[in-house]
Amino acid sequence: MLSNLVNPEIQSIYLLVQYKSQSLIEHIRRAWSVSNIIADHFVTVVPAQMRGGPEWFQGTADAVYQNLGLIEHHRPDIVAVFGADHIYRMDINQMVQFHLDHEADMTVAALPVPLNQGHNFGIITPDSSFRIIDFQEKPAQPKPIPGDPQHCFSSMGNYLFKTQVLIDALKEAHARGEKDFGHDVLPRLIRTHKVYTYLCFHLQPNTRRQNL
Template identity: 30%
Template sequence: MKAVGIVLAGGKRNALGALTMQRNVAAIPVGGSYRAIDFALSNLSNSGIKKVAVISQHNTRSLTDHISSSKWWGFGRKKTGLFLFTPHMISAETFSYRGTADAIYQNVDFLKKSNEPYVVIVSGEQVTKMDYDKLIQYHIEKNADITIMCKNMQGEDVRDYGVVKLDEELRMVDLEEKPLEPQGDTVSLGVYVIGRELLIHLLEELESEARYNFVSDILIRYRRKLKIYGYMFDGYWKTIKDIPAFYEANMDFLNPEVRKFLFNTAPHIFTKAKDEPPAKFNDHSNIANSIISGGDIINGTVEQSVLFRKVFVGENAVIKNSIIMEGCTIGRGAVLENVILDKQIYVSEGQRLIGTPEDILVYPKRSII
């Protein structure tokens, strides 16, 4: 093994509203059967990185439950493993992380007790498939101090990302974090490779100066002192930063090309297994281009939608362009369009919940409508 992994799963995004009131962003359900963090953990494991720290602090109960057994991602081996670090595990005087660099620094013993020469730092909020072994090899070939995985967003709005400027040799010249007027469309994907000893040194230096942010206090501050290179990624990538991004990521799973890339080609994306009976399609049910999960009972129409486990759809109910999470009940004759229902919501008979692509309706967990 050449590297250890660190998954940053801080997990508080106000832009996700009701969906993160009671859960960490990394634990948000996606694609019918997965959680967001499954993609980071699977990518690390598939890349041969079998020692991984997950660092989190907000609403960690659901995240803790999901990763309680590391065997699903292949981490349960001798001298390897999956470790969850939260602030309250450090000391009684520490109640939160002050930034991404501080989150890693407060768990620096994990790095000091490791022997691997490199560290791969990733986000727990991204839906993608990446080969980190290729990223490490590129890092070595470039003799880089830090390598950033980048993507050209081809004219998309990049004001909510770190915009990277690279020279002809892909060395980073500049980095603007969430600029008001971006000067390019190449963005950082929040995936980094750095030498383990260098990272420890930088974290200790930052701590002595009361600096706590990985992007502003390491990448931007040291951009001329360190050799920082970009590694271009051209595959599917979506970060769950707000409601529209969450909705788009789930709808993307209905695209055959995206589904084939993420799930139907090796290496595979893994998740914690749930033992549910097969979905049941009763008379008069009608399904079109949708994801239906184990334990679902369908009596109505489901089109262009993602249904998680144990969803009941009543007779003559219609669901279109919607995301229905685990354990929801949709009453007879109800109509749902452009809607996100969190877990265990009851929609009574004849209700009409109609949103638009620009204004998705979101209902919090255990609502009765």
């Protein structure tokens, strides 16, 4: 995942880690040190700070909520929230371009998966413009892709947000006792904001830089 961020020159990276993370911290220190001359070029490991109580990160949304201070300090144009538990190659700049072109508040990366495996994933239903109109978290009967009854669109758990949209959504989720992006934040934002899906086989050839 770090390669996917660093190669397209996304240089401001916080890596949120849980318990038993010492070997990962050592790996990042040895293999992913970047220039400390430029203030916004860094890969920094962030363990749970437990400022709000004794709990570790309770879910994906809670992990980012506990570190909102970092986002508010840097005030980027866009925040990329990506999971680090998969191995793949992706040009994130193409997803950023898609996000900008559609003036999206949130963009969700997606891949087609076999319909009979859809119950293991969050399943996205987009309209013809790729705006998400429905999201089901691990449904027993996932909705197939129109025209392709053997597959469905699965969220990769990779998100782009307008910064203020993310901040507001996480504060609301925390007030509601919600902890997860896929289960809590995404379904509600679909109803109130412009949320699009970026299909990773749908490449966008041109990119323009933004501050991430």
